[in-house]
Amino acid sequence: MPASNRRTVGELLADSDALARDTLLDVSPTTGPAMARAWGQVVQSAAQLWAVLPPASLAPASGPDLMVRLRVLGEGISRSTAGQWPGPGPQDQHLLEIAHNLSRARELVERYGGDVQPTSADARADIAAARARVMHTLYVGAHGTAVALRDYAADLRDRLRLDTQRRWPVDSRPNVREIEAAEAMASRFEVFEQLAAGYVAPHPVTASVLGGVRPTPRPSRLQSALTAWEIQVHCTLATVPDAADLVRIGRIQALIASAAAVVTEAAGQKTEIDPEMTDRVAATLDASQVAWSRLAKRWGELTSPDSRTDPALTRAAGEVRAAIAATASTPTGWATPDQIASRVDLRRTLKSLHLSMVGAVDIAHVAQEVAATQPTLTGPARVIAMRAQGEAEIAKEQGVTAYDGITWATSQQITANQLIPLPEPARRGLVNLTNDVIATCGRAVAAGPLDPSESAQPKRSGGPPAQRRSGQSRTMRRQERASEGPRR
């Protein structure tokens, strides 16, 4: 047996964590795409190991498992890397080695770990440490990949600027769409990193605290509903979604933004957060709500009497609606700050909603892919022809003449209002609206009152969060800047 295969589970996990840290040291502009391609395998291996690790506590699981959410995000990223950008190509060896280590660790746990029960404090500490290591590996790996992708995109932008100045042929210059795709992918890795940070903060991986893990508070109904919603959205969008699904997604995301604004104001009035910050945060959330609503309305134009919403999505949406109503509304409208504070822990509720806004960035990216590439998109001829013409005229104002003289639907199709395939300008209109959503969500996340790593901190506890990397706020600023899509 090779020496590398004699390692224990602990050694494999420690090595994986170290390899993930190495990704931050070895970043070069060319590594980003290769890392993005390999990421799906890392997440899949991590999720499979997570599933076979014994529970760290004898108590039953108290809510949705973050790893399920991360697995769904990882699968979405995998589909995008294979089908959209960067497409097939070399994969990063560091990340593949991490995936291999985690798979090997799973084999060992499956073979020898069946009789391990968390009955003693030592066993519980070991299991908790293993879980912390796995999550920390994902956290650092996602950060490293996001950094590499930002560098890749920045490098391409520099080259494009130089090539343009030198008047090199357009064909030999970097492609703007590739730059945008790399930036969008980086943004999705930053979302992944932020979500993983929610676990890493209360479960830090340091020698002094491994085994001394703080308990995670039981998730609220709202937190559970939001997590289940996010997972369901990704599942629905991974198939062939109906326009009605996109309408529901937009409407629920808009409601989440509204609820976040209402709870933010309540937290401001109850001095749970800096009152000066309240107005700024609420304004970004309002902008996000408007952007999601506009997108939902546009998707609504593509529905027909035969459109059907995915039943699982309808159920998840119903639970989000019910949970938000129970948290922040009364029979006469939104609840007052006092009423909300009497029902829920404001800081925790705000954190749940804020994390949901983080997840919304990724949902918007996936929705954008659907708008840009889903070949089966159709819509009623009258509205589609009108939209396509409107977008073509906007394009013309920007100097694009490719759509001049094109008729978008025949007179028969218009008369019968038949369902017709979505023409390119109408598709572009959907993509532009989704870019607005991405940009507004990015701003809402960047302005957010709570960093995920502050999870479960007591009221006005002061002091720094348990673990925070200096680059984090910078990362979010970059995300905000990069998410600003084309403007109308």
Next chain:
Amino acid sequence: MEQMDTEVVETVAGVARLLRRAAQLAWTQADVAGPRSSHQLLALGIDSAADEASSLLPRRAQLDGPTPVGDNPAELLASAEQLLRRICVVGAPARLLSLRVMVAELVWEANTGAGK
């Protein structure tokens, strides 16, 4: 799913049309009221009820038809509830009974402050 006779299918299709129209109007109210409108909660509730009504119908059932008259979501919801009351007899499918409960709650919601 339990088999429904033609009259029940047509009635449920009518309910679905009423609910879809009510949802459309509720969303217009929500959008006009601005980003923090609590009307969103009612509108989403009506959307869910409309989905449930549609899912009760056989795939071949025709949902397109005349647009229900009226511009008040609460009145359209009340009409839907009245239609459901007619077919929610003893022995009716459980999902139909659940839909009636759901619509009755929405009628109440629409007639209190949140939906007004």
